[in-house]
Amino acid sequence: MIEFENVSYGYEDNKKVLESITFKIEDGDFVGIIGHTGSGKSTLIQMMNGLLKPDSGTIRFRGENIFGNGYNLRELKFRVGVVFQYPDYQLFETTVIKDVMYGPMNMGMTQNEAMDAAKQALSLVGISEDKFNKSPFELSGGEKKKVSIAGILAMNPEVLVLDEPVAGLEPEGRRNLLKLLEKIRNENHITIVMVSHSMENVADYCNHVLVMNEGKLELNGTPEEVFRQADKLEKMGLSSTVAYYIMRELEKRGIVHDDRSITMKEAYGCLEKLL
Amino acid sequence: MPFISIKNLVHQFHVRDMNGEITGEYNAIDDISMEIEEGQFIAILGRNGSGKSTLARHFNNLLFADKGSIWINDILVNHENEDIIWNNRKKIGMVFQNPDNQIIGTTVEEDTAFGPENIGIESENIITLVNEALEAVKMKHKSKMSPNHLSGGQKQKVAIAGILALKPKCIVLDEATSMLDPHSRKELMKFVLELNKKEKITIIMITHNMEEVVNADKLFIMNKGKLLTHGSVNEVFNEVETIKEAGLEIPEITELAIKLHHVNQNFRTGIFTPEEFANEFERVYNEKRNKE
Amino acid sequence: MFREITLGQYYAVDSVIHRLDPRVKLFGTLIYIMSVFMAGGLSGYLIVTMVYMLVMKLSKVPFSFALRGLKSVVWIVLMTFICNAFFYTGGTPFIKYGVISISAAGIKYGVAMSVRLILLVLGSSILTLTTTPNELTYGLEKAFGFLIKFHVPVQEIALMMSIALRFIPILIEETDKIMKAQASRGTDFDTGSIIKRVKNYIPIIIPLFISAFRRAGDLALAMESRCYRTGYQRTKMYPLKYTKADGKGYLVLMVYLLLFTLAKCTLLYTGNSGFYTM
Numbered sequence: 001m002i003e004f005e006n007v008s009y010g011y012e013d014n015k016k017v018l019e020s021i022t023f024k025i026e027d028g029d030f031v032g033i034i035g036h037t038g039s040g041k042s043t044l045i046q047m048m049n050g051l052l053k054p055d056s057g058t059i060r061f062r063g064e065n066i067f068g069n070g071y072n073l074r075e076l077k078f079r080v081g082v083v084f085q086y087p088d089y090q091l092f093e094t095t096v097i098k099d100v101m102y103g104p105m106n107m108g109m110t111q112n113e114a115m116d117a118a119k120q121a122l123s124l125v126g127i128s129e130d131k132f133n134k135s136p137f138e139l140s141g142g143e144k145k146k147v148s149i150a151g152i153l154a155m156n157p158e159v160l161v162l163d164e165p166v167a168g169l170e171p172e173g174r175r176n177l178l179k180l181l182e183k184i185r186n187e188n189h190i191t192i193v194m195v196s197h198s199m200e201n202v203a204d205y206c207n208h209v210l211v212m213n214e215g216k217l218e219l220n221g222t223p224e225e226v227f228r229q230a231d232k233l234e235k236m237g238l239s240s241t242v243a244y245y246i247m248r249e250l251e252k253r254g255i256v257h258d259d260r261s262i263t264m265k266e267a268y269g270c271l272e273k274l275l
Numbered sequence: 276m277p278f279i280s281i282k283n284l285v286h287q288f289h290v291r292d293m294n295g296e297i298t299g300e301y302n303a304i305d306d307i308s309m310e311i312e313e314g315q316f317i318a319i320l321g322r323n324g325s326g327k328s329t330l331a332r333h334f335n336n337l338l339f340a341d342k343g344s345i346w347i348n349d350i351l352v353n354h355e356n357e358d359i360i361w362n363n364r365k366k367i368g369m370v371f372q373n374p375d376n377q378i379i380g381t382t383v384e385e386d387t388a389f390g391p392e393n394i395g396i397e398s399e400n401i402i403t404l405v406n407e408a409l410e411a412v413k414m415k416h417k418s419k420m421s422p423n424h425l426s427g428g429q430k431q432k433v434a435i436a437g438i439l440a441l442k443p444k445c446i447v448l449d450e451a452t453s454m455l456d457p458h459s460r461k462e463l464m465k466f467v468l469e470l471n472k473k474e475k476i477t478i479i480m481i482t483h484n485m486e487e488v489v490n491a492d493k494l495f496i497m498n499k500g501k502l503l504t505h506g507s508v509n510e511v512f513n514e515v516e517t518i519k520e521a522g523l524e525i526p527e528i529t530e531l532a533i534k535l536h537h538v539n540q541n542f543r544t545g546i547f548t549p550e551e552f553a554n555e556f557e558r559v560y561n562e563k564r565n566k567e
Numbered sequence: 568m569f570r571e572i573t574l575g576q577y578y579a580v581d582s583v584i585h586r587l588d589p590r591v592k593l594f595g596t597l598i599y600i601m602s603v604f605m606a607g608g609l610s611g612y613l614i615v616t617m618v619y620m621l622v623m624k625l626s627k628v629p630f631s632f633a634l635r636g637l638k639s640v641v642w643i644v645l646m647t648f649i650c651n652a653f654f655y656t657g658g659t660p661f662i663k664y665g666v667i668s669i670s671a672a673g674i675k676y677g678v679a680m681s682v683r684l685i686l687l688v689l690g691s692s693i694l695t696l697t698t699t700p701n702e703l704t705y706g707l708e709k710a711f712g713f714l715i716k717f718h719v720p721v722q723e724i725a726l727m728m729s730i731a732l733r734f735i736p737i738l739i740e741e742t743d744k745i746m747k748a749q750a751s752r753g754t755d756f757d758t759g760s761i762i763k764r765v766k767n768y769i770p771i772i773i774p775l776f777i778s779a780f781r782r783a784g785d786l787a788l789a790m791e792s793r794c795y796r797t798g799y800q801r802t803k804m805y806p807l808k809y810t811k812a813d814g815k816g817y818l819v820l821m822v823y824l825l826l827f828t829l830a831k832c833t834l835l836y837t838g839n840s841g842f843y844t845m
Contacts, residue, residue, distance in 0.1 A: 037426065037456050051747050074753065082751040088781075089741070090748045092773035102770065106753030137777065141323060151752060168453060170322050170483050171524035197457050200527060237458060242528050242549065249553030255560055264527050268534060274560060275539040335792050361794060369792040376785035379793075381701050381733045388804035393794040401804040423736050437793060 001027045001191060002048060002080070002159065007057035009043060017043050019215045020057070025159075025208070030185050031193040032202035032223075035212030036237060041195045044212065045161050048193065049080040078107050081157035085164045087148035091136040096127065096147055099136050103155040114154075121154035122147070124188070125180060142173035146180070153184070160184065161193040166201065178205055199241045203227055203262045211238070227262040243267040276349050278313035278445065278477055279334060285342035286329055286500075303329040305500035306343070311479065311493075313444065316471045318480045318488035321497035322522035330497070331449045331481045335369045336360045365394065368438025370451040374430035383425075383433050384409065384418040390441040401440075408439040411474075412466070428459025432466070445477035446470070452487060460487070485512070486526045489547045496521050509545040528552055539563070576636060576692065577699050584626035584697045588809055589706025591816040592694050598820050599690045602827045603683055611831075612682055618823070619690055628696045636692040637685065644681050652677035704728045709807055723797055730786070738779060745774050 002025040010017035018040045035041045046052045050073040093099035104114035125146040166174040185192045209226040211219035213236040219226045230240035243264045250256045261267040286304040289297045304326045321327040332338040339354040371377045380386030391401045409415040412432040452460045471478045495505040498521045532546040541559050546552050606615050655673030662669040708725035749770045
C-alpha cells in the first residue's frame with residue numbers, strides 16, 4: 001500500500017538524512033519504526049503524506065507515485081493521516097469537538113457531516129461525550145493525545161502514522177493507547193505505522209519492524225527476525241527486548257534450547273512449565 | 276538530624292471556574308510527613324496529579340506550605356524570611372522536565388554562570404566555578420556553543436552544571452528524564468548516580484518510571500496528595516497492589532519474577548536484570564531437578 | 568535546519584573592530600550617523616564613504632557579505648529616490664505632468680538622499696557584523712546603565728533581550744512543526760482569498776502562543792530556582808573592561824567628530840557651498 005523505492009533526502013553535517021530507503025507496507029500492517037533521535041525516522045514519516053519531497057527515489061501510495069504529475073497531494077493527507085508527537089502543536093479550537101471537526105471541514109464536509117465524523121472518532125478513542133464541549137487545553141496529557149488522534153481519524157484515513165505516540169505518557173495511558181491502536185487496526189481496518197523508542201511495545205504490538213540508523217534502513221522484517229539480531233541492534237546503540245535477553249542468558253546456562261520468545265508473554269509461557 | 280524534614284505538610288490549590296472565580300479548593304499535598312538524610316538517593320513516584328511535583332517545589336522553596344512545616348538543615352522554612360529562602364535555593368538545585376525551558380544563557384558557559392551571577396559572586400570566581408561544573412558534566416568542550424545545538428540529554432546536563440556551579444548539597448530532578456529518549460535517559464541516570472556516590476550530593480528524583488529508580492536508597496509513592504507507601508526498593512516493588520493503585524508499573528522483568536514466584540514459591544522477587552533473573556532461575560530450576 | 572538561524576548578521580572573524588568594546592562601537596555608530604547627516608555635497612559624501620571603506624577594511628568583513636544587509640532596504644531606497652526625483656518642487660522642471668515634476672535639482676536631491684540612506688544602513692551594519700547579539704545586549708545595558716537612576720530597569724530589559732535571542736530560533740522551529748501538523752489536517756496556506764489565508768494561520772498562531780506562554784512560565788520558575796531576583800545587582804562572568812585599544816578608539820572618534828564639525832561650520836560660514844550641496 002505504501003512503497004518507498006531508493007528514497008534519499010537532504011544533507012546535514014555532510015551526511016544524507018535518508019539514504020536509498022526501500023521498503024513496502026502492506027494493507028492491515030502494524031508497522032513499528034525504531035531508531036535513535038536523528039536516525040531519519042521523523043523525516044521518513046513526513047514523506048508518507050507528502051509533507052517532504054525526496055531528492056531522489058519514488059514513493060508510491062496504492063501503486064501511484066505521490067510526487068507524479070497531477071497527483072492530488074492534498075487529498076493524500078486525508079488518506080494517510082499523520083499524528084505528530086506533541087498534541088499541543090495541533091489543538092487550537094475552543095472546544096474538543098470543534099477541534100476534531102477541523103480536518104473533516106477542510107475536506108469539504110458540511111457542518112453536520114463533520115460533526116458526525118468527529119463524534120464517531122471521539123467515541124472510538126474513548127473520549128466521553130461530557131468532554132466534547134470542554135476546551136482541549138483543560139484535558140490531561142493522555143486525553144489530549146487521544147483528541148489529537150481523533151482529529152486525524154475523523155478524516156477517515158486508510159493509514160494512521162504516529163510519531164512516538166506513547167512518549168511522555170504514564171504507564172496506564174501508555175497501555176490504553178497501544179490497546180486503542182490495536183483496536184483501530186483490527187476493527188476499523190486501518191493500517192498503523194508507529195515510531196517508537198520502546199522495543200517492548202514494538203515486539204508486543206507490531207507485525208513488521210523497520211530499524212533506522214544514520215539515515216539508512218538497517219533492518220526490515222518481522223519482530224522475531226529483528227529482535228533476534230541483538231548484536232546488530234546493539235552496534236547501532238539500540239537493544240533487543242528484555243525477554244530476548246532473559247532467554248539468551250538461560251540458553252547460555254543450558255536451560256532452554258532454541259527458544260524464540262521476544263515478548264514477556266512468550267517467555268512466561270515457556271518458563272512457567274519449567275518450574 | 277535529617278537533611279530535609281517535613282511534618283504534616285498541606286498544600287492547597289484553588290479550583291476556579293471559567294471566569295477565574297474561586298469555586299473550591301483541594302489539597303494537592305494532603306498531610307505528608309517524611310525525612311530525607313543527607314547523601315541519599317531518594318525517589319518520589321506517582322502519576323500526574325499525585326502531588327509529586329508540587330512537593331518537589333517545596334524543597335526548592337518555590338512553593339510554601341499552607342499547613343505543616345519543612346526544615347532544611349534544621350532551619351524552619353519561613354516564606355517571609357528571604358535570607359533562608361535564597362540560602363535554600365543555593366543549597367537545593369532543581370532540574371525541570373523540559374530541557375529547552377530552563378536554559379537561560381545564549382551559550383553553554385553563559386547559562387552555567389547564571390546562578391553564580393545572580394548571587395553576586397566575583398567574575399574570576401565565576402569562571403572557576405563554571406569551568407569546574409562543565410568539566411563535571413563533561414561539557415567543557417561545548418562551553419562556547421549555543422544550547423540550541425545540543426541534544427535533549429546534553430541540555431539536561433547543562434542544566435545540572437548550572438546547579439553544580441552553585442555548589443549545592445542536593446539536586447531535585449523533577450521528571451527531568453521524561454522528555455529524553457531511552458539512551459540519553461540511561462546516560463543521565465548513570466551520571467546522577469555518580470554524582471550521588473562520588474560527590475555525596477543528595478538526589479531527589481521525581482518520576483513515574485520505576486525502572487529508573489532501582490538504584491535508589493529509599494522510595495516514596497504518592498497518590499492523590501497522600502503518601503501511599505515508602506521503603507527500600509525491594510520492599511516497595513513487592514507491594515504490587517499499592518503500585519497498581521498509584522497508577523505505576525514495575526519493570527517487566529520484576530513482574531515476570533513475581534509471576535514465577537506464584538508458580539514456585541522458591542523463586543525470589545525483586546529482580547532487575549536479565550543476569551540476576553537467569554541466575555535465580557538456574558538455582559530454582561536445579562533445586563527442582565535435584566528433588567526429582 | 569532552523570537552529571542555524573542567528574539573529575543579526577554577525578561575521579565571525581578576529582579583527583581590531585571585532586575586539587573593540589561594544590560601547591565604543593555603539594558610540595562610533597552614533598557619531599558616524601551624525602556625520603552622514605551633516606555631510607551634504609559631493610566632497611562630504613566622499614569623505615563619509617571613505618571612512619566606511621576604511622573601517623570595513625579594518626573589520627576584515629568581506630564587502631559582499633555586508634552588501635547583503637542592503638537587500639531588505641532596496642525598496643525603501645528606491646521609493647526615496649522616486650519621491651524626491653518626481654515630486655521635488657524646488658528646481659526648474661523639464662517635465663511636468665500634474666503633481667509630477669522632474670528637474671535636474673530634484674534628481675540630484677533624490678540621488679543624495681538615496682546615497683545617504685545606503686550609507687546609514689551600511690555604516691550601522693558594521694556594528695552588527697562585528698558584535699555578537701550578546702555583546703551588543705550587554706553593551707547596551709552598560710551604555711544605558713545611567714538610566715537606573717531614573718528607575719528604568721536596565722538590567723532586566725537587557726536580560727529580556729538576551730532571552731528573546733535564545734528563544735527566537737526555538738519558536739521558529741516550533742512554527743514549522745505546527746504548520747506541518749496542521750497541514751496534515753488539510754490546512755491550505757497557499758490558495759483562497761486574503762481573508763481566508765489569514766484565517767488559515769489561526770490554527771498556527773494559537774498553539775504557538777500557548778506554547779510560548781508555557782515556556783515563559785517554565786523559564787520564570789527555572790530562573791527563580793537558580794536564585795534570580797529582580798532589582799538585585801548581578802555580577803558577570805565576563806564583565807566589560809576597557810582596554811587601551813578602546814581608549815584609542817574613543818580618541819579617534821572624538822577627533823573625527825571634531826574635525827567634521829569644524830569643517831562643516833567653516834564651510835557654512837564662508838558660504839562655500841561645495842561641501843554643502845552638489
